[in-house]
Amino acid sequence: MELHIKNMVCNRCKMVVKAELEKLGFNPIRVELGEVVLPEDISQEEKIKIAKHLSLFGFALLEDRKTQIAEQIKTSIINLVHYLKDPLKINLSTYLSEELHLEYPYLSSIFSEVEDQTIEKYFIAQKIEKAKEMLTYGELTLSEIAFQLNYSSVAHLSAQFKKVTGTTPSAYKSDTSDKRKTLDEI
Template identity: 80%
Template sequence: MVVKAELEKLGFNPISVELGTVSIKENISADDKIRISEQLKSFGFELLEDKKTQIAEQIKTSIIDLVHYSKEPLKINLSAYLSVQINLEYPQLSAVFSEIENQTIEKYFIAQKIEKAKEMLTYGELTLSEIAYQLNYSSVAHLSAQFKKVCGLTPSAYKTQTSDKRKTLDEI
């Protein structure tokens, strides 16, 4: 909503504004790009024109959508899912992501799953077994091991602590 409003303030007519993508009716000049970029930076957004950076952001957006907003348990092959979502072969996606983000897609995916597990633990509505199932872990032990590796705490220890150690999605 912020991006759409700011583009309209600058005199552009956005056709669609979705997470990570904007379509505008008008042709954009180099000066227009600078104006848009400066305006969006004041709200913490940036223009991504480099193709590799765009692909890395598409991967991150797809993983965030899958982990945080999907209503179904994560019973999907990540490489196949990303290849379909982005319409590129997984080896190419993996190479680009590792180059741009300095981490593998798998590590990013695990970090997102652990953040989702933290959220579920914080709300306290599900058991650890149910969380492991929702996040497609083979067992509670597997979830606990990854959780401890990423956070330095077991899920139970995390749940009992009072301070919130969760990261925002853009910090992961």
């Protein structure tokens, strides 16, 4: 049985969900971002028990199909921006359609309805958050960051960065206050 779980956005989330399900007596076959596969079907009471327990850690079970699709889109984008090492060689729309096996206009419509923002805005927000992380570490130049995040130029990254954050990448780097968001806050 598949369970779809909201706010699973990193490898630590996967470890927490797996450990907590095992504490409750469920032994997942597979735990991925946003999804858990259990070896057998569970009752509605067991679902409620899991939902209540996971909510203590900021997770939520997703029952509605549209919400599940929106979460799968978010998970795919988070994987793309934060975990894949190679730049995307195809359009985001093609990538999402291939990942989720659904037509992009349908995905776009559902995402906008559920999340009250476009897929593109969410994608840009994730890329800017990744840029903030890279700037904070200070290991890469702005040119290297722009390349890794698949921007056509430093100017393009800087313009989007300023539009989203209200500050330039250089000003952000020199400011010592903590402004980063967790992935589930984006």
